[in-house]
Amino acid sequence: MTVAHPLEIRQLLAEAAARLPGVEGRHEAELLLLHVLGQERSWLFAHATDPVDAPAEAAFRQLLQRRIDGEPVAYLLGRRGFWTLDLAVTPATLIPRPETELLVELALERLPPDRALRVADLGTGSGAIALALASERPQAQVLATDMSEDALQVAASNAARCALDNVRFAQGPWYAPLAGERFNLIATNPPYIAADDPHLLQGDLRFEPATALASGADGLDDIRVIVAGAGAHLVEGGWLLIEHGWDQGPAIRALLEQAGFVNVSTATDLEHRDRVSLGRRP
Numbered sequence: 001m002t003v004a005h006p007l008e009i010r011q012l013l014a015e016a017a018a019r020l021p022g023v024e025g026r027h028e029a030e031l032l033l034l035h036v037l038g039q040e041r042s043w044l045f046a047h048a049t050d051p052v053d054a055p056a057e058a059a060f061r062q063l064l065q066r067r068i069d070g071e072p073v074a075y076l077l078g079r080r081g082f083w084t085l086d087l088a089v090t091p092a093t094l095i096p097r098p099e100t101e102l103l104v105e106l107a108l109e110r111l112p113p114d115r116a117l118r119v120a121d122l123g124t125g126s127g128a129i130a131l132a133l134a135s136e137r138p139q140a141q142v143l144a145t146d147m148s149e150d151a152l153q154v155a156a157s158n159a160a161r162c163a164l165d166n167v168r169f170a171q172g173p174w175y176a177p178l179a180g181e182r183f184n185l186i187a188t189n190p191p192y193i194a195a196d197d198p199h200l201l202q203g204d205l206r207f208e209p210a211t212a213l214a215s216g217a218d219g220l221d222d223i224r225v226i227v228a229g230a231g232a233h234l235v236e237g238g239w240l241l242i243e244h245g246w247d248q249g250p251a252i253r254a255l256l257e258q259a260g261f262v263n264v265s266t267a268t269d270l271e272h273r274d275r276v277s278l279g280r281r282p
């Protein structure tokens with residue numbers, strides 16, 4: 001069907017918002033259209049009645065259909081804001097979550113700004129944790145690791161774009177890339193979902209890398225390995241911080257205590273759910 005006149009931005013957005021489910025529909029439609037038009041949100045206010053040319057409309061409709069089919073907005077935009085950083089994300093990386101900013105806050109409380117501390121982020125994905133810590137602590141040396149070479153490439157390109165030169169990257173599982181090294185703080189947002197959890201088949205999770213999400217029958221397979229190996233890679237008094245699911249706090253505190261950690265605790269997120277457990281090597 002040929003439309004006689006180009007649609008105005010506000011007409012296209014209203015139509016798209018009606019097709020996207022949920023309260024976020026209007027906001028998501030705006031993000032996708034602004035992405036196609038290469039504009040910022042602030043631009044929209046004064047341009048709502050501008051006509052949308054045919055190529056832009058076609059590109060927008062393609063993105064809209066992919067969103068209706070379930071693809072996460074962050075993958076469609078290729079970006080996600082985390083902490084103060086604008087990060088590139090691809091389907092090789094988990095999409096950084098706002099909850100993970102709690103882990104960053106807890107880590108920063110344990111990293112005095114005036115010292116050349118050594119920090120590791122295990123399973124860095126897009127680099128979210130490593131880059132947030134590196135940006136807040138320019139004197140720290142941060143090592144970011146991942147199993148996935150593709151994810152590390154995304155993380156390294158994010159470091160370059162954020163002009164952070166105090167992060168290095170190494171490929172491999174958990175402590176393999178840390179061989180022979182000790183750190184003042186190890187942070188990780190590992191996979192922690194039980195392999196048969198139905199949430200893996202819903203929403204954004206369907207499109208994210210399974211290896212970044214699921215970890216054995218109770219979701220704790222990777223966390224057991226991380227806790228068991230941490231002592232050999234922390235200095236005395238060094239901290240281990242682990243993000244996890246809302247119902248895993250007691251089990252992870254028990255693992256930390258069995259491994260000899262002290263000052264073991266769990267911090268809750270804005271929804272008052274257990275989110276990050278931590279302990280200190282004596």
Ligand code: GLN
Binds near residue numbers: 123124129
């Ligand atoms: N550390 C990354 C993040 O917090 C990736 C975590 C993961 O892939 N499990 O977003």
